[in-house]
Amino acid sequence: MSDSKTNNALPPDLARFVRGDILGMKGYVPGEQPQSGKVLKLNTNENPYGPSPKVLEAIREAANDERLRKYPDPMGNSFREAAAKVYGVKPTNILCGNGSDDILTILTRTFVPQGGIVSSPYPSYLLYETLAQLQGALFHRFSFAGNGWELPERWEGPKPNLICLANPNSPSGTQVGSLAMADFVRLVRVPVVFDEAYADFAPENAIGLVKEQHTLPAPVIVSRTLSKSYSLAGIRFGFALADETLIEEMVKVKDSYNCDAVALAAATAAIGDQAYFESIKAKIIATRQAAIPKLDRLGFSVIPSHANFLWCDHVTHDPTTLFQGLREANILVRLIHYPAWRSGLRISIGTDAEMDHLFDVMTKLV
Amino acid sequence: MSDSKTNNALPPDLARFVRGDILGMKGYVPGEQPQSGKVLKLNTNENPYGPSPKVLEAIREAANDERLRKYPDPMGNSFREAAAKVYGVKPTNILCGNGSDDILTILTRTFVPQGGIVSSPYPSYLLYETLAQLQGALFHRFSFAGNGWELPERWEGPKPNLICLANPNSPSGTQVGSLAMADFVRLVRVPVVFDEAYADFAPENAIGLVKEQHTLPAPVIVSRTLSKSYSLAGIRFGFALADETLIEEMVKVKDSYNCDAVALAAATAAIGDQAYFESIKAKIIATRQAAIPKLDRLGFSVIPSHANFLWCDHVTHDPTTLFQGLREANILVRLIHYPAWRSGLRISIGTDAEMDHLFDVMTKLV
Numbered sequence: 001m002s003d004s005k006t007n008n009a010l011p012p013d014l015a016r017f018v019r020g021d022i023l024g025m026k027g028y029v030p031g032e033q034p035q036s037g038k039v040l041k042l043n044t045n046e047n048p049y050g051p052s053p054k055v056l057e058a059i060r061e062a063a064n065d066e067r068l069r070k071y072p073d074p075m076g077n078s079f080r081e082a083a084a085k086v087y088g089v090k091p092t093n094i095l096c097g098n099g100s101d102d103i104l105t106i107l108t109r110t111f112v113p114q115g116g117i118v119s120s121p122y123p124s125y126l127l128y129e130t131l132a133q134l135q136g137a138l139f140h141r142f143s144f145a146g147n148g149w150e151l152p153e154r155w156e157g158p159k160p161n162l163i164c165l166a167n168p169n170s171p172s173g174t175q176v177g178s179l180a181m182a183d184f185v186r187l188v189r190v191p192v193v194f195d196e197a198y199a200d201f202a203p204e205n206a207i208g209l210v211k212e213q214h215t216l217p218a219p220v221i222v223s224r225t226l227s228k229s230y231s232l233a234g235i236r237f238g239f240a241l242a243d244e245t246l247i248e249e250m251v252k253v254k255d256s257y258n259c260d261a262v263a264l265a266a267a268t269a270a271i272g273d274q275a276y277f278e279s280i281k282a283k284i285i286a287t288r289q290a291a292i293p294k295l296d297r298l299g300f301s302v303i304p305s306h307a308n309f310l311w312c313d314h315v316t317h318d319p320t321t322l323f324q325g326l327r328e329a330n331i332l333v334r335l336i337h338y339p340a341w342r343s344g345l346r347i348s349i350g351t352d353a354e355m356d357h358l359f360d361v362m363t364k365l366v
Numbered sequence: 367m368s369d370s371k372t373n374n375a376l377p378p379d380l381a382r383f384v385r386g387d388i389l390g391m392k393g394y395v396p397g398e399q400p401q402s403g404k405v406l407k408l409n410t411n412e413n414p415y416g417p418s419p420k421v422l423e424a425i426r427e428a429a430n431d432e433r434l435r436k437y438p439d440p441m442g443n444s445f446r447e448a449a450a451k452v453y454g455v456k457p458t459n460i461l462c463g464n465g466s467d468d469i470l471t472i473l474t475r476t477f478v479p480q481g482g483i484v485s486s487p488y489p490s491y492l493l494y495e496t497l498a499q500l501q502g503a504l505f506h507r508f509s510f511a512g513n514g515w516e517l518p519e520r521w522e523g524p525k526p527n528l529i530c531l532a533n534p535n536s537p538s539g540t541q542v543g544s545l546a547m548a549d550f551v552r553l554v555r556v557p558v559v560f561d562e563a564y565a566d567f568a569p570e571n572a573i574g575l576v577k578e579q580h581t582l583p584a585p586v587i588v589s590r591t592l593s594k595s596y597s598l599a600g601i602r603f604g605f606a607l608a609d610e611t612l613i614e615e616m617v618k619v620k621d622s623y624n625c626d627a628v629a630l631a632a633a634t635a636a637i638g639d640q641a642y643f644e645s646i647k648a649k650i651i652a653t654r655q656a657a658i659p660k661l662d663r664l665g666f667s668v669i670p671s672h673a674n675f676l677w678c679d680h681v682t683h684d685p686t687t688l689f690q691g692l693r694e695a696n697i698l699v700r701l702i703h704y705p706a707w708r709s710g711l712r713i714s715i716g717t718d719a720e721m722d723h724l725f726d727v728m729t730k731l732v
Binding site for chain 1: 375376377379380383384385386387388389391392393394396397399401407410412413414415416417421422425426428429430431432433434435436437438439440443464465467468471475476477478479480481493500502527556557579583584585593597598599600601602609611612614615617618619621622623624625626627628629632
């Protein structure tokens with residue numbers, strides 16, 4: 001984490017009413033979100049291109065008295081129907097969420113009791129540990145296997161209530177294939193959420209496993225977000241794909257109206273414009289592939305990525321110094337320290353011009 | 367509740383992975399939200415007037431590439447600063463939420479451990495029991511005192527971790543005064559959330575208690591929503607007011623980006639236009655006051671209300687029959703059965719013309 005949170009002094013006469021799990025935790029620290037100023041923001045994997053023009057149109061249309069004054073559809077059926085067509089599932093296999101954070105929270109509350117166990121590989125998305133803490137559950141890390149980024153073939157840890165697998169993984173951008181995912185579910189025999197925030201930039205995904213749920217020994221849930229590949233981080237929209245009986249349990253856990261009318265209109269328009277989506281996705285993948293040899297030449301060690309970011313550390317330069325140097329040049333990347341693994345920079349893929357500017361500045365720093 | 371949810375058969379091999387608390391509960395059933403058709407919707411306390419024209423402008427302005435593709439401000443500081451001025455508190459006393467449902471969920475997770483107790487009076491908002499179930503906590507009801515709608519002067523139940531007090535209460539629309547609220551906090555000495563979803567239509571509120579937190583023996587939190595008085599049910603925006611040290615604990619519990627960029631822009635514009643807010647509020651209160659004698663004359667028993675709805679039951683006619691009769695005339699009200707109390711109709715206040723139409727139809731039914 002690039003930052004840490006400090007508490008104002010909570011007076012003891014108030015603190016004694018707060019759950020011990022909450023008092024004892026630090027809280028997840030999201031990436032920096034400067035709301036103004038001219039910063040090249042390559043720190044939180046936003047899409048450098050705007051969303052589909054149809055999204056802007058849908059939002060402007062939704063900004064009318066009737067849509068705003070009335071409650072939205074609690075289930076977000078317009079989105080479910082549009083997404084079902086894209087993924088070849090039924091609308092009832094889909095649950096809408098206020099970002100995939102909402103989906104991950106709902107999943108934790110559906111599957112993990114207090115004192116239960118949430119498990120994820122290391123290094124991975126740090127939020128999973130926070131979700132466990134919030135639920136009063138234990139958090140168990142396991143190691144990637146093989147030459148670095150494969151799933152274990154034997155399970156030696158405790159039996160978790162939920163395993164969270166970011167796939168592609170953050171910070172590495174590496175991806176486990178669908179056969180290996182299925183084998184892993186058969187090995188662990190506990191609920192697995194494949195957090196596919198970055199799967200649109202990758203060759204594989206776990207949607208086939210959801211469709212084949214009846215052949216698997218434990219629940220498989222896919223979590224998706226429109227924040228990255230659909231360029232809608234500002235809108236907060238994510239969704240889950242799972243067997244419809246599991247979706248029904250998750251509905252009990254979600255807030256009644258977790259997605260607002262404007263976000264639903266935007267998300268429905270976004271997923272409906274697959275041509276635009278494919279065009280910006282192709283550009284980002286091309287820019288990513290072109291960036292790897294350039295970073296190599298600058299002396300960085302880069303992990304081959306299937307996401308819209310690259311993890312890199314420099315052979316000789318300290319990542320903190322590089323982070324500061326970039327920052328002074330108004331370029332924000334994510335500096336992450338993973339204890340017992342590495343410290344490095346996670347760089348979101350911008351436009352070609354933005355990446356060229358980044359390389360120019362880096363050339364002066366290394 | 368006017369409806370109940372039935373489960374698809376959850377196969378036992380999947381069910382065994384779901385928390386028992388979730389399997390065992392029914393889930394909260396929100397009021398019906400028809401998304402099309404010509405229905406006079408008086409069932410979920412929406413505002414009959416549209417939001418401030420400045421809100422529509424703010425949404426259209428926010429619908430641009432930069433706002434949509436980037437993450438929003440995690441804390442929603444534009445709203446906090448605007449609301450702080452309105453309520454005479456500091457921005458750090460305010461927490462933004464994705465509707466007040468989000469705030470109530472955050473509060474439950476901040477204060478209530480599994481096996482803890484959530485308490486609320488009866489009859490009141492049914493969601494509080496659902497929040498307890500989701501948290502694996504017990505739910506304890508207590509009775510209103512006095513001639514019906516006052517707070518108890520002695521506490522005889524178990525010691526809860528959180529008391530939820532809808533004030534004005536739903537379904538009654540009755541309000542407890544601020545002195546009685548303070549006395550109650552001194553009596554129970556546990557965290558109390560005053561759920562003030564309807565307080566803008568009422569003479570009193572608990573914001574003074576938040577400011578005087580240091581004089582009180584336990585946390586006081588005020589929950590507010592823009593859904594009703596600011597006519598933004600479609601946008602999902604609520605907020606909490608509390609001591610800033612408590613807000614910091616709640617920040618740990620919330621999703622990092624719980625409010626989206628468009629909703630934040632809308633909410634900030636709405637709270638900034640106090641003149642518009644006052645004008646529609648005054649109209650709704652006038653219509654409410656005019657409705658009471660009219661319902662009386664039609665043979666209804668009406669509870670005097672400080673909210674934007676009226677609870678009524680008819681001296682001779684069954685509420686279910688009346689509900690059906692209204693429905694056939696395309697008027698939707700909320701039919702609620704409160705076991706061991708009453709069944710009746712909760713009718714949201716519409717425009718004068720809408721209420722006249724309601725009375726015309728009712729005249730034929732009774």
